[in-house]
Each structure stands twice: as structure tokens, then as C-alpha cells.
Amino acid sequence: MALRHAVLAALLDGEHSGYQLAKAFDVGMANFWHALPQQLYAELAKLERDGLITGREVVQEARPNKRLFTVTDAGLDELRRFAAGQSKPSSVRDDLMVKVAAADAVDTAELVGQLEERAAIAEAKIDLFDGLLRRMRGDADEAEFLARGRRIGPYLTCLRGRAFERENRDWCTRTAAVLRARAGADVRR
């Protein structure tokens, strides 16, 4: 039960609809959680049933009506309870890593291609996070914002996301280079 808390945390910035959350989970939250719309709608329904959030219907003219959700006091309590509990350590869990682990038994050229592709994706995410960070801190410089800004939670996780993607990019390019070099040398000496 942790998507639950990710949703609660996301709703701390104010009212959101399921649809908006689905978007948010593809950008801001994306560095540490990912979820498809179906999951979010299901989770929102459960959270509302349990009284941790409340929804209000907003009637719209030109587009479908929507429901906006807010965290209740009970929801805040639940978040605090969650934060006090222990967290299990995380791992990376990435298909690409599995493939590299099997590099010795697998088509290298393919793998190099995938690594380079992934490096490009990481690069794009870095830019995205840079933009988000700039937007969040506004005029203030980083030290200033971290010391006195409001809502630094998302900023801190975004820093982590950016660092992760930098790491990702560097490892992918380096690994691709290593495999490429070996493939070149490897006409069975």
C-alpha cells in the first residue's frame, strides 16, 4: 500500500482530478513513481471511501464534468503515520540491467543500440527536471529556496530524479562504449 501515499502526497499541492493526477504522475512524480490512469482512479475511489480525501463535482460546459479531490485531516494523519513507519529499501529493477547482466550471452549490437536510446531518454528527462526545478524555485537561487521556500518536498525529490537520470545517462553511454569496444576487438583474437 504505497501508491496510496504517493497519491496523498501529490494531492498536497491542492485539488486535482484523476485525469490531472495521471498527467502529474507522468512528469513531476515520475522520478519516483509511475502509475496508469486506471490505477489512479481506483486508488482515488478507495481513498474517498476511506475518508482520506474528499471529492467535489465540477460541472463543465465544453468538456466532461470532473471530480476534484482534496486531502482530509484523516488523510494527513494517515500520511504522518506512513512517514513514521519504516520504509523498505528500494532497488532499480530495470529490464535493461537484466539484459546487460546477460551481455555475455546476447546480441551486443542490439544492446548497444538500446543503451544509447536509453541515454537519450535520460538526457531528455534531465532537461525536463531542470525546467521543473527552475519553475519551482522561481526567482530564488537554490540555497535560498531550500532554506526558506514553501513546499520543498517535490523539489527535493526532483533533485533526486535528476541525479538518477544523470547517473543513468552516464552509465548507459559508458556501458555502450565498453560493449562496442569489445565487439570491435572481438574477432576472436
Place this chain on the structure above:
Amino acid sequence: MALRHAVLAALLDGEHSGYQLAKAFDVGMANFWHALPQQLYAELAKLERDGLITGREVVQEARPNKRLFTVTDAGLDELRRFAAGQSKPSSVRDDLMVKVAAADAVDTAELVGQLEERAAIAEAKIDLFDGLLRRMRGDADEAEFLARGRRIGPYLTCLRGRAFERENRDWCTRTAAVLRARAGADVRR
């Protein structure tokens, strides 16, 4: 279906029993995958049924008998097929990140404690990975090993694991410092 391939990749270093794999998944593989024994036994049974691995019974005197598994040719093909397919990008998916995202609404002291604890765990893992890397490359220095070593797959993923944990450690200590400083200054100016 990816634990499947992680198991196949792990079996590339030779015969393993379910029990040994469970151990291996808590150290070498641990940087990019984690699985409980039950899952592994279940997966091994499925892999054997599908002919991707074969097991042989080993009778032991002083301890329970065990079954050792090896990858078959069909298993290798499956791994290659998997490596050629596309991989979905990964995220970090960590409880602690969710808590930090909610930092503005949650008990800071608790969080700082958890971050420092996590930094210590990361430090320990870094040492572990350092040891593994040294053991894998033996006498050779890193560049030499990467250029000409056999079985560099696990070495490369281990490098990634170490970089990840370094990143983890640094972010945790930095974030703890930020939150601590704010808690100090924050007697509601």
C-alpha cells in the same frame, strides 16, 4: 514476465539451486532486482516446465537434497529474444521518496532519522559492491578487465549499483541536512 529473465541471467554463471539463487538475489543481483525465495522457487518450476532450464537432483548426506539448475539452449534463445525486445524505462519507486515529497506535511525529525539511516545502509552497500567488483576483476585493473575480461555483464551492472548507492547516500545526507536546517530555523519566524 521479467523475473523470469533475471533468473536466466543469474544462471549464466553456472549451476545454482533455488536456495543459492535466493542468496545471490540478495547480493550480486540486488542492485537491479530483488525477489523472495518463494518467487524464485515458483519461477524455477515454471522455467523447467517450459524447458528453458534443466534441474538435476543432488543427494547430500549432512543436509537436505537439492536441485541444481542450468540454462538450456531454449533458455538461451529466450534470453536473446528478450534482449532484442524493447525495455520499458524504469523509475526508482521508493517509499522514502514519497515521504520526502510529503515533507511539508509530516514530522521532520522522524524523516531526518530515516534519511540518515538510509544513508548508512547505502554506505554499507557501496562497500559490498566494492568488494564484489574487486573479486570479479581479480588481478586485472578495471580498464583491462572491461576490455578483455570474461563475464563482464555482472560487473557492469554492479558498477551501476554502486553508482546508484553513492547517489542515494549523497542525496539522503544532503536532504537530511536541508530538513534539519529548516527545522532549526523554523520556530515560526
Place this chain on the structure above:
DNA sequence: GCTCCTTACTCAAGGATGTGACTAGTCCTA
């Protein structure tokens, strides 16, 4: 005029993962 994209949300099904308990013999230590 047709198709695609966007907003907004729902339903169903199945595989993947996690939790907890249980068997059973051996070795080590206090």
C-alpha cells in the same frame, strides 16, 4: 467531412509481487 487528439473516466482479467506460516534435519554456541 473525416480523422485524430484531448478531456474525463470505467470495466474486466490475469500475471506479478508480497506476506506469513510450515516442515525437517544439522551444526554451532552458550
Place this chain on the structure above:
DNA sequence: TAGGACTAGTCACATCCTTGAGTAAGGAGC
């Protein structure tokens, strides 16, 4: 000599997460 840890593995359940499809309306572009 009793308690704990290690080897080796199994069963059952619950929840999480993914996959794939579907509804319905308005607006943009060709």
C-alpha cells in the same frame, strides 16, 4: 543440552500492477 541459525524447500492468500478495451463529447487540422 537447549536455543538459535543455516540449508532446502513448499503452500496459500492477498494485493499490486499491467494490459487491453470501451464510452462520450468537443476542438483542431487537412
